[in-house]
Amino acid sequence: MRIALFEPDIAGNVGTILRTAACFGVPVDLIEPMGFPWGDRALRRAKMDYAAAGDVTRHVDWAGFLAAQARQPARLVLATTRGAVDLWDARFRPHDLLLFGSEGAGVPDHVHDRADLRVRIPMRAGFRSLNVAISAGIILSEAMRQTRGQAA
Template sequence: MSDPCMKMVLVTPEIPFNTGAIGRTCVALDLELILIKPYGFSLDEKSVRRAGTDYWKHVHLTEYDSWQNFLETRKPPRDGLYYFEEHGAQSVFTPDYQADAYLVFGCESSGLPSTILDGNEDRVFSLPMRNPLVRSLNLANVATAVVYQAMRTQLSG
């Protein structure tokens, strides 16, 4: 992966099916999947492999013990981090994503912790939902929609 490439970052994922499905998307798009511990499951669970089907072995996977460990090790530039939350003030359609962007998603039950979001409010984006009856969308669906939107801005830029 010598060219700049977007990365999907899952912070403390809880549902193995979502992680497996996102891993499959990463394989399809040749993206790195970064997982931040702790997880709500074991990566060797059948359900992770089942959701990723036989592609899981091809996932370019990097794991970190904590968000702080990720920041210290990877040293991502602040403007290369894009956080996605249900109540983000900006739409996913707003930014021109960097070619080496880190697309950061939180866990299914509570999203990204405030310790990550505090001071980064200008970097928080949401996927629009028109019907107020829907409280949230599936993480794998959101991550897939976001990465394709981010890639679209690269193709049109």
């Protein structure tokens, strides 16, 4: 299981996701460009003392990320408000790569179309989306529950 963040905008959200991933022993891929300089004070504050325990790989762009994934293929599971499968109906696998879009724009169509599985978190009518860090925690938790935390 891995988490990938596509062109994240907000350092605090990335820091929160890195902290969550470190707690669960899940590696994180950051797909640049990011909307903040790496090492930003807000990012450090959100990671707190978990920074050393995290496994983070940075990719210069989407093409670089795909090239790296070709060496270690995984099913790409996209969290999206345009998802075809409700989280409760999704079936996760231990080697899944959970992809989350940027806070402001999500992912472009070519990234959306590349996903092997698109998952949405069911919400009350009239609500658009959750914070990306909250979404990552919810989806990661369900994926880990289903796979019993099996490492990739």
